[in-house]
Amino acid sequence: VIESNAVPDPDVVQVDAGAGEYSVSVGPGQLDRIGAFVVGLAGVHRCAVISDSTVEKLYGARVTDSIQGAGVSCEIFTFEAGEARKTRKVWSILTDALLDGGFGRDSLVVALGGGVTGDLAGFVAATYMRGLPVLQVPTSVVAMVDSSVGGKTGVDTAAGKNLVGSFHPPVAVMIDPEVVRTLPTDQRSEGWVEAVKHGAIVDAAYFDSLEAEGPQLVAGEGDAVRRAVLRSVQIKAAVVSDDEKEGGARMALNFGHTLGHAIEAVSEYAMGHGSAVALGMLLEAELGERLGVTEPGTAQRLAGALQAIEISARLSDPCSLEAIEDFLARDKKAREGTPRFVLLRRIGEVDREFGWTRAVPREDIKAVLRSTWLSN
Amino acid sequence: VIESNAVPDPDVVQVDAGAGEYSVSVGPGQLDRIGAFVVGLAGVHRCAVISDSTVEKLYGARVTDSIQGAGVSCEIFTFEAGEARKTRKVWSILTDALLDGGFGRDSLVVALGGGVTGDLAGFVAATYMRGLPVLQVPTSVVAMVDSSVGGKTGVDTAAGKNLVGSFHPPVAVMIDPEVVRTLPTDQRSEGWVEAVKHGAIVDAAYFDSLEAEGPQLVAGEGDAVRRAVLRSVQIKAAVVSDDEKEGGARMALNFGHTLGHAIEAVSEYAMGHGSAVALGMLLEAELGERLGVTEPGTAQRLAGALQAIEISARLSDPCSLEAIEDFLARDKKAREGTPRFVLLRRIGEVDREFGWTRAVPREDIKAVLRSTWLSN
Numbered sequence: 210v211i212e213s214n215a216v217p218d219p220d221v222v223q224v225d226a227g228a229g230e231y232s233v234s235v236g237p238g239q240l241d242r243i244g245a246f247v248v249g250l251a252g253v254h255r256c257a258v259i260s261d262s263t264v265e266k267l268y269g270a271r272v273t274d275s276i277q278g279a280g281v282s283c284e285i286f287t288f289e290a291g292e293a294r295k296t297r298k299v300w301s302i303l304t305d306a307l308l309d310g311g312f313g314r315d316s317l318v319v320a321l322g323g324g325v326t327g328d329l330a331g332f333v334a335a336t337y338m339r340g341l342p343v344l345q346v347p348t349s350v351v352a353m354v355d356s357s358v359g360g361k362t363g364v365d366t367a368a369g370k371n372l373v374g375s376f377h378p379p380v381a382v383m384i385d386p387e388v389v390r391t392l393p394t395d396q397r398s399e400g401w402v403e404a405v406k407h408g409a410i411v412d413a414a415y416f417d418s419l420e421a422e423g424p425q426l427v428a429g430e431g432d433a434v435r436r437a438v439l440r441s442v443q444i445k446a447a448v449v450s451d452d453e454k455e456g457g458a459r460m461a462l463n464f465g466h467t468l469g470h471a472i473e474a475v476s477e478y479a480m481g482h483g484s485a486v487a488l489g490m491l492l493e494a495e496l497g498e499r500l501g502v503t504e505p506g507t508a509q510r511l512a513g514a515l516q517a518i519e520i521s522a523r524l525s526d527p528c529s530l531e532a533i534e535d536f537l538a539r540d541k542k543a544r545e546g547t548p549r550f551v552l553l554r555r556i557g558e559v560d561r562e563f564g565w566t567r568a569v570p571r572e573d574i575k576a577v578l579r580s581t582w583l584s585n
Numbered sequence: 586v587i588e589s590n591a592v593p594d595p596d597v598v599q600v601d602a603g604a605g606e607y608s609v610s611v612g613p614g615q616l617d618r619i620g621a622f623v624v625g626l627a628g629v630h631r632c633a634v635i636s637d638s639t640v641e642k643l644y645g646a647r648v649t650d651s652i653q654g655a656g657v658s659c660e661i662f663t664f665e666a667g668e669a670r671k672t673r674k675v676w677s678i679l680t681d682a683l684l685d686g687g688f689g690r691d692s693l694v695v696a697l698g699g700g701v702t703g704d705l706a707g708f709v710a711a712t713y714m715r716g717l718p719v720l721q722v723p724t725s726v727v728a729m730v731d732s733s734v735g736g737k738t739g740v741d742t743a744a745g746k747n748l749v750g751s752f753h754p755p756v757a758v759m760i761d762p763e764v765v766r767t768l769p770t771d772q773r774s775e776g777w778v779e780a781v782k783h784g785a786i787v788d789a790a791y792f793d794s795l796e797a798e799g800p801q802l803v804a805g806e807g808d809a810v811r812r813a814v815l816r817s818v819q820i821k822a823a824v825v826s827d828d829e830k831e832g833g834a835r836m837a838l839n840f841g842h843t844l845g846h847a848i849e850a851v852s853e854y855a856m857g858h859g860s861a862v863a864l865g866m867l868l869e870a871e872l873g874e875r876l877g878v879t880e881p882g883t884a885q886r887l888a889g890a891l892q893a894i895e896i897s898a899r900l901s902d903p904c905s906l907e908a909i910e911d912f913l914a915r916d917k918k919a920r921e922g923t924p925r926f927v928l929l930r931r932i933g934e935v936d937r938e939f940g941w942t943r944a945v946p947r948e949d950i951k952a953v954l955r956s957t958w959l960s961n
Contacts, residue, residue, distance in 0.1 A: 297677055308744040311915075336712070339739060339750045363715060368684040374715045375751055539687070 216242055219384075220435075222442050225450040226360055226378040233358055233446060235439045237431060239385040240271055243319065243346065244279030246381065253317045253342065256283040257307050259330035260321040261290035264348050267391055272321055272346065284310060288329070292478065295325045295364050297373060303333050317342050317380070323349030324356040324482075328374065331362030335377035345379040348388045350400025350434075351483065354407070354441035357382045359449040359459075369474070384442070386435040394427060394519075399483030401426050401518040404437055406490060407444040409511060410461045413557030415440050416514060423517025460565035464551040465490030471536040475529045487520045496569060496577045497552035497560065504555040511556075530578050537574065548574065592618055595760075596811075598818050601826040602736055602754040609734055609822060611815045613807060615761040616647055619695065619722065620655030622757065629693045629718065632659040633683050635706035636697040637666035640724050643767055648697055648722065660686060664705070668854065671701045671740050673749060679709050693718050693756070699725030700732040700858075704750070707738030711753035718756040724764045726776025726810075727859065730783070730817035733758045735825040735835075745850070760818070762811040770803060770895075775859030777802050777894040780813055782866060783820040785887065786837045789933030791816050792890060799893025836941035840927040841866030847912040851905045863896045872945060872953045873928035873936065880931040887932075906954050913950065924950065 219236025234242075247256060256276050260269055265287045276283040286306050288294050307316070318341050320330035327345055334343035347357035363374015389397060401419065404426075408416025418437075419426065425433035451458040469489025473480055494511050497503025515521075537548045549566040551559060559565070595612025610618075623632060632652050636645055641663045652659040662682050664670050683692070694717050696706035703721055710719035723733035739750015765773060777795065780802075784792025794813075795802065801809035827834040845865025849856055870887050873879025891897075913924045925942040927935060935941070 297673070301673055304749060305742065305744070308742065308748060336739075336749050336751050338748055339737065339752055361715065363712075366681065366684060368681070372684060372714055373680060373712050375712050376715055 220439050222439070222446045223450075224358060224378070224446040229378060231379055231381050233382040233384065233442050235384045235386065235435060235442060237385060237387045237435070239383045240268060240346070240388065241275050243272055243344070243383060244275035244277070244281065246383065247276055247281050247317060247319075247344070248279040250317060250342070250380065252315055254282065254315040255312060256281055256317050256319055257310070257312055258283060258285040258319040258321055259303060259326060259333060260285060260287055261294070261323075261326050262287055263290040264322040264326065268321060268348065268388065272319065276319070290325075292325055292365070295329050297364055297366070300329060300332055300336075300364055303329070304337060307333070307337060312337075312341075314338050314341070317344060319344045319346060320357075320379075321346045321348065322352070323347065324352045327352050327357050328361070328363050328371070331360075331377055331379070332364055332374050335362050335375045340377065342380040343377065345382040347382065347384060349392060350389055350397050350438075351403055352400075353384050353386070353389075353438045354400060355403040355445065357384070358442055358445045370470075382442075384438060386438050387431055389434045390429040390431070392429065394429075395481075397429055398427055398519045399481045401437070402483035402487045402490075402515070402520055404441045405511070405514045405518065406462070406465055406486065407441045408514070409490065409553060409556055410464050410551075410559050411444055411448075411557060412440070413555075415444075416510075416556050420514040420517045423514070423519070427519050457565065461551055461559045463566075464553065464559065465493055467537070467548060467550050468492045468533070471533045474536055475532040484520055487515050491515070492577055493550055494553060495580075496550065496573060499573055499577055500552070500569065502552045502554065502560050502562070502567075504553075507553055507556055530575075533578060534571070534575065547571075596815050598815070598822045599826075600734060600754070600822040605754060607755055607757050609758040609760065609818050611760045611762065611811060611818060613761060613763045613811070615759045616644060616722070616764065617651050619648055619720070619759060620651035620653070620657065622759065623652055623657050623693060623695075623720070624655040626693060626718070626756065628691055630658065630691040631688060632657055632693050632695055633686070633688055634659060634661040634695040634697050635679060635702060635709060636661060636663055637670070637699075637702050638663055639666040640698040640702065644697060644724060644764065648695065652695075666701075668701055668741070671705050673740055673742065676705060676708055676712075676740055679705070680713060683709070683713060688713075688717075690714050690717065693720060695720045695722060696733075696755075697722045697724065698728070699723065700728045703728050703733050704738050704747070705740060707736075707753055707755070708740055708750055711738050711751045716753065719753065721755040721758040723758065723760060725768060726765055726773050726814075727779055728776075729760050729762070729765075729814045730776060731779040731821065733760070734818055734821045746846075758818075760814060762814050763807055765810045766805040766807070768805065770805075771857075773805055774803055774895045775857045777813070778859035778863045778866075778891070778896055780817045781887070781890050781894065782838070782840055782862065783817045784890070785866065785929060785932055786840050786927075786935050787820055787824075787933060788816070789931075791820075792886075792932050796890040796893045799890070799895070803895050833941065837927055837935045839942075840929065840935065841869055843913070843924060843926050844868045844909070847909045850912055851908040860896060863891050867891070868953055869926055870929060871956075872926065872949060875949055875953055876928070876945065878928045878930065878936045878938070878943075880929075883929055883932055906951075909954065910947070910951065923947075 216238035219234040222233045318334035320327045334341045345357040347353045360376045360378035363371045422433045465486045469486035473485035494508035547568040554560040592614035595610035598609045694710035710717045721733040723729045736752045736754035739747045798809045841862045845862035849861035870884035923944040930936040
């Protein structure tokens with residue numbers, strides 16, 4: 210058992226998700242504090258840790274040791290790493306494994322891993338005997354700064370990503386920024402894109418600090434990582450607390466994502482989510498500038514920040530322009546066929562002249578897509 | 586279009602499910618009022634009616650006509666009737682059919698059918714793009730008096746019934762008691778068992794009226810059905826409003842279900858849910874009397890009411906006693922191996938000396954199981 214005084218107190222951010230408050234703890238050593246947290250949960254007598262094959266090798270034993278060391282029964286369930294496993298089939302297999310293991314309503318699911326694990330294990334928890342509590346323990350940058358907070362869970366289908374799932378807020382999120390060190394560099398860069406988005410939509414000073422500290426963040430240096438994760442969690446927590454189920458403030462988080470999702474889908478997911486969103490943000494900033502909504506020079510500032518976190522976002526194949534336009538026409542956020550966008554007013558502020566989103570004429574979208582790629 | 590003044594005003598019961606209020610309307614002709622209801626729902630532009638092959642033939646066109654007549658686009662999706670279809674596989678097929686049909690977040694799911702349809706279509710809605718609204722339109726007695734109110738959705742797995750699912754309260758429940766006429770007689774009898782349970786746990790006068798009106802209820806006579814459905818809905822609504830997610834008052838609804846589930850499972854579902862619960866109630870009343878908790882003669886009164894609704898509950902095979910005891914040891918509601926029971930104090934009142942449930946020594950359970958069957 211790790212002595213509790215060996216681990217410094219974490220920073221704690223409260224999220225009020227309507228269905229119940231939960232806290233997000235950010236601090237080095239949190240991985241070793243999971244057992245101490247679990248033992249304090251009323252009604253929980255068993256833990257099912259769900260992790261992927263990569264993260265399980267790195268951190269599985271440390272987490273199960275912490276839980277068992279606190280005197281709580283614990284088993285780990287592993288699936289093969291990769292977005293391709295975020296399916297109803299793997300969800301079924303994990304559910305059946307828990308049922309075979311005799312896990313009842315007195316169980317806690319611990320989601321240990323990146324965004325795929327959080328979404329998949331969260332959906333197992335959401336649908337197991339009509340809902341088990343889930344503890345989110347994100348180990349990737351994107352899961353720390355984005356997907357572990359907010360309660361979205363789900364899986365992909367042939368028709369698209371995240372089309373099957375539910376809102377199931379966690380009982381808590383525990384973030385150990387030191388695990389970022391063990392990620393591949395490009396995964397770190399991809400993850401910081403969502404942090405840049407947080408700065409772009411609500412906090413210009415944070416945006417500037419991300420650009421200034423880009424090299425440390427990409428290197429995974431503990432203190433820079435801790436501070437950025439904390440600020441992003443604060444922003445995400447504030448937004449989802451205002452708007453649990455997406456219809457108001459949460460819409461702002463879609464900045465860069467209307468075009469980002471289209472680009473990602475058209476690349477058949479060969480392009481990472483972060484890179485696609487980075488490109489989406491640049492294009493949506495160009496779009497806002499073209500429409501006179503976004504302060505001139507904003508796209509240029511975004512490009513600078515993205516460069517600092519070592520994202521070079523560009524589309525390899527200009528022939529896919531039409532495919533992107535087709536995708537937009539079918540996007541689930543589109544209302545009656547007209548794509549809607551979150552546009553910036555300037556770095557740190559979203560335009561709200563017509564609510565959180567505005568419909569943009571197809572000609573302007575086409576013009577921005579074409580001009581931007583031609584200039585690359 | 587049916588003229589609205591051709592349909593009498595329904596009785597309306599409010600349910601406060603924490604996540605949001607909804608109303609249950611009970612009245613003849615409600616099936617023709619679905620379109621008028623749907624057109625008033627903000628943000629809903631399309632309907633996906635989900636029904637089974639039997640109910641679709643009887644009422645599918647009437648419901649889609651009502652919705653289309655109100656000017657809302659509507660498609661019907663049908664699965665083969667039967668509890669055997671309440672699976673993750675059929676849930677996936679229905680989900681994919683809606684995705685292929687391009688249903689987006691502006692869609693409403695209409696669950697038209699009995700308990701299987703309500704649970705299955707409710708689970709499709711709960712997990713489609715993280716939750717579409719669902720309108721429950723129950724067409725069986727058991728769905729009207731029990732399963733359509735309360736927000737439970739889910740499917741069965743090889744490991745047991747309702748092990749995968751979620752809480753997803755409907756936007757409304759619309760009940761047309763006249764459809765009860767088209768059910769087979771034995772399905773009506775099975776359904777009224779849950780109504781007898783409602784009387785037994787909270788309303789002795791209602792219990793007496795069910796016994797008195799048994800013949801009309803079994804025959805499906807409109808006004809008797811309407812009054813009984815309304816009273817059961819009021820009771821269920823009061824209970825689930827107090828306790829959305831089962832931990833307090835809702836526990837009382839489990840009267841007869843600890844043994845009922847065991848009997849149903851051991852029969853490999855050859856015995857209907859209503860018959861199994863009827864037998865479970867009789868046995869749990871005997872158990873309560875044996876323990877000195879339940880007023881003597883209560884089991885006898887239950888037997889009278891069950892006879893009035895033409896349920897003759899008995900186990901065909903006394904050799905399954907051990908199987909029932911084994912099942913109880915693994916029941917998900919058991920805590921640390923001791924089965925817990927909701928016991929009556931008398932008809933119309935649940936014993937609460939030790940909370941909503943109490944642990945009962947195995948010897949007493951065995952004794953009741955054995956003596957009761959030996960006397961049959």
